[in-house]
Amino acid sequence: MPADTAAYTITSTTPLPFAEAVERVRVELAAEGFGILCDIDVQATMKAKLDVAVEPYVILGACNPPLAHAALEAEPDLGVLLPCNVVVYVRGDVTHVSAVDPERMLSIVGNPELDGVAVEIRDRLGRVVERAVAE
Numbered sequence: 001m002p003a004d005t006a007a008y009t010i011t012s013t014t015p016l017p018f019a020e021a022v023e024r025v026r027v028e029l030a031a032e033g034f035g036i037l038c039d040i041d042v043q044a045t046m047k048a049k050l051d052v053a054v055e056p057y058v059i060l061g062a063c064n065p066p067l068a069h070a071a072l073e074a075e076p077d078l079g080v081l082l083p084c085n086v087v088v089y090v091r092g093d094v095t096h097v098s099a100v101d102p103e104r105m106l107s108i109v110g111n112p113e114l115d116g117v118a119v120e121i122r123d124r125l126g127r128v129v130e131r132a133v134a135e
Contacts, residue, residue, distance in 0.1 A: 008105070010126050011098035014133035018056040021095045022088045024132040025060060029086065031131075032124040034062040037083050057089035062099075064124065067117055071106075074113035081105055084121060086128065097132050099125040 014021055029036065038061035046052045061083035071078050086099040102121040106114045 008101050009098040010101055010122070010129050011096060012129050012133045014095050014097060015135065016095055016133070018088065018090050018095050021097060021132060022058055022060075025086055025088055025097060025128065028128040028132045029060070029062050032128055033064045033066070034084070034124070034128075035065070037061045037063050042089075055090040058087065060086045060088075062086050062125075064121065067121055071114055071117045074117070075109055075111050078106075078109065078114070081109075084125060086125070097129050099129050101125075 016024065026036065038059075040059040040061075042057035042059060043054050046054045062085070063083040068082060071082075084100050084102060086097070089096050089098075102125065103118045106118040
């Protein structure tokens with residue numbers, strides 16, 4: 001399925017099982033030059049902290065070092081908006097893959113020096129989502 005753009009995400013669904021979709025996202029992030037700085041298992045956290053059962057949900061905090069460096073050089077406080085989060089989750093029987101839309105996110109900063117970086121990151125994350133959900 002092609003990726004769609006919601007108000008603040010690049011998102012799509014896939015018939016892949018959750019674990020396979022997560023692994024594909026990891027592979028595609030690496031192919032686009034992103035490392036994973038944090039890996040949050042929301043399902044396990046909700047169970048451990050609140051004793052609440054929720055469907056599988058993982059947040060991957062992704063970073064492309066050269067692009068992050070360029071963005072931080074232009075706007076030092078930008079670190080509050082990093083890393084770029086990519087989520088994989090299940091609702092019903094459907095696996096979803098969503099990435100933050102960096103153009104939307106960085107537009108709140110109001111620094112035109114970030115425009116090119118935002119477009120580059122959006123293009124890369126768009127490809128990650130598109131390829132991760134491909135059958």
